[in-house]
Amino acid sequence: MSTRLLSPLAVLLLWELGSRVGLIPAHIMPAPSALATTLSDLLVSGRLYEHLGVSLRRAALGLAIGVSLGTALALVAGLSRRGELAADPLMQILRALPFLGVIPLFILWFGIGEVTKVALIALATKTPIYLTLYGGIRGVDAKLVEAADTLGLNRLELIRHVILPGALPSFFVGLRYALGISLLALVAVEQINANSGIGYLINEARDFMKTDVIMVCLLIYSVLGLLTDAFVRMLERHALAWRPLMPSLRAA
Amino acid sequence: MPVRIDRGRPRADADSQRAVRARGLVQRFGDRTVLDGLDLDIAPGEFVALLGRSGSGKTTLLRALARLDRISEGELTAPAAVATVFQEARLLPWKRAWQNIALGLRIADARRHALAALDEVGLGDRADAWPSTLSGGQAQRVSLARALVRDPKLLLLDEPFGALDALTRMSMHRLVQRLWRTHRPAVLLVTHDVDEAALLADRVLVLSQGRIEHEERIELPSPRSVEQPEFRALRRRLLTSLGVDEAGEAVAAPASRVQAALR
Numbered sequence: 001m002s003t004r005l006l007s008p009l010a011v012l013l014l015w016e017l018g019s020r021v022g023l024i025p026a027h028i029m030p031a032p033s034a035l036a037t038t039l040s041d042l043l044v045s046g047r048l049y050e051h052l053g054v055s056l057r058r059a060a061l062g063l064a065i066g067v068s069l070g071t072a073l074a075l076v077a078g079l080s081r082r083g084e085l086a087a088d089p090l091m092q093i094l095r096a097l098p099f100l101g102v103i104p105l106f107i108l109w110f111g112i113g114e115v116t117k118v119a120l121i122a123l124a125t126k127t128p129i130y131l132t133l134y135g136g137i138r139g140v141d142a143k144l145v146e147a148a149d150t151l152g153l154n155r156l157e158l159i160r161h162v163i164l165p166g167a168l169p170s171f172f173v174g175l176r177y178a179l180g181i182s183l184l185a186l187v188a189v190e191q192i193n194a195n196s197g198i199g200y201l202i203n204e205a206r207d208f209m210k211t212d213v214i215m216v217c218l219l220i221y222s223v224l225g226l227l228t229d230a231f232v233r234m235l236e237r238h239a240l241a242w243r244p245l246m247p248s249l250r251a252a
Numbered sequence: 253m254p255v256r257i258d259r260g261r262p263r264a265d266a267d268s269q270r271a272v273r274a275r276g277l278v279q280r281f282g283d284r285t286v287l288d289g290l291d292l293d294i295a296p297g298e299f300v301a302l303l304g305r306s307g308s309g310k311t312t313l314l315r316a317l318a319r320l321d322r323i324s325e326g327e328l329t330a331p332a333a334v335a336t337v338f339q340e341a342r343l344l345p346w347k348r349a350w351q352n353i354a355l356g357l358r359i360a361d362a363r364r365h366a367l368a369a370l371d372e373v374g375l376g377d378r379a380d381a382w383p384s385t386l387s388g389g390q391a392q393r394v395s396l397a398r399a400l401v402r403d404p405k406l407l408l409l410d411e412p413f414g415a416l417d418a419l420t421r422m423s424m425h426r427l428v429q430r431l432w433r434t435h436r437p438a439v440l441l442v443t444h445d446v447d448e449a450a451l452l453a454d455r456v457l458v459l460s461q462g463r464i465e466h467e468e469r470i471e472l473p474s475p476r477s478v479e480q481p482e483f484r485a486l487r488r489r490l491l492t493s494l495g496v497d498e499a500g501e502a503v504a505a506p507a508s509r510v511q512a513a514l515r
Binding site: 143 | 342382385
């Protein structure tokens with residue numbers, strides 16, 4: 001791990017040096033040390049917490065709706081033929097639609113307030129959840145289903161003990177995609193007439209030509225991405241403890 | 253209580269003299285007829301091995317008995333309590349060994365029963381193991397315990413040792429024999445291994461062209477050994493009926509010769 005930090009540290013060092021000797025103009029890219037000062041100012045003033053909180057609430061709410069929706073639809077489509085006929089074609093059409101494209105429509109429908117922002121995040125995140133979970137459910141080993149069938153499980157038990165646990169690894173893949181996309185959607189919606197949130201901080205900083213604030217906010221976005229991904233991986237390790245560490249090395 | 257399987261719909265049957273009774277059993281998949289008017293009886297507690305070349309319909313018959321496939325025609329009765337062990341252990345990877353055994357058990361204290369069954373197959377200390385950490389032989393023993401804990405009247409074994417190495421297979425043979433003597437279910441062992449069939453079974457059937465074409469009742473004393481002269485004679489007869497001479501070369505199967513003559 002420590003050796004993986006070498007190249008980023010070297011870049012930081014060169015960047016700092018370049019700024020100090022005047023090779024890199026401060027209004028284009030402030031020095032790392034300047035960014036650190038800006039970050040601590042934002043932290044001390046409490047502005048960062050306030051706006052970060054708003055952004056996180058938007059992402060979390062949109063994500064919760066999107067994940068619930070995607071999960072429900074995947075269950076409907078995955079667990080029955082009729083459900084598949086009803087839900088899957090619609091989902092495939094929606095999936096082909098680039099979610100950023102619906103922003104103007106959502107603004108007309110929901111205005112420029114919070115509803116549009118949360119709705120767009122929900123729309124964007126339900127797709128990866130739906131696709132992976134639906135695929136996971138349909139991909140559960142038919143031989144296991146058959147074996148469970150001979151054990152006399154009824155349909156509900158089959159879903160609970162065989163199909164859902166079998167689809168769980170796929171669900172986690174979808175969840176990690178969804179988290180990444182929720183941040184992407186968050187960035188996009190916070191460009192729309194926001195008066196709070198990290199995106200608002202960025203827009204305001206642009207108007208005042210404060211490159212340092214913009215860069216600190218971008219850094220926050222990427223830290224958010226890393227943290228949420230690590231969180232899901234932790235959940236995954238816990239929920240999928242049964243998975244062998246190196247499946248390919250185990251004799252069949 | 254034996255249950256009649258009539259085009260896949262089980263029905264009660266008063267016949268308690270037989271564990272399995274099949275008359276004129278036909279199984280078709282599309283326009284391919286796999287079982288073609290098969291008759292079969294298995295007595296309660298009898299150990300029957302079913303031999304046949306690949307594609308002869310061994311597994312098809314087993315799947316019909318396990319109620320995994322609906323039959324096309326004929327009559328088939330089998331006990332309501334049937335348990336199946338497949339070639340792969342088919343354990344749920346996300347359930348610990350004992351949970352796999354207890355799955356679907358509708359009795360009080362399922363966990364205790366599962367643990368006792370694990371003890372019986374010699375894996376009492378691996379109750380909490382994930383299936384991915386078990387060896388092939390261990391997984392198959394868990395699978396056996398999962399079948400036996402259901403107290404089946406008919407135990408179906410679908411080439412359960414096919415994927416195991418020779419040494420593990422031998423210890424599995426002894427285990428299956430011991431378990432069969434303790435629990436006395438009727439057993440139908442599907443295998444392509446002539447020695448395995450002759451070592452374990454009371455009766456060996458050879459399936460060919462969708463019917464039982466050959467039958468050997470084995471009266472050799474237990475424990476049997478492949479070294480016994482009677483065993484070698486038996487082995488030779490079974491191989492011939494399978495259309496293979498002892499050097500492993502294919503000869504015309506008697507059944508097909510008869511059928512060719514009749515045409």
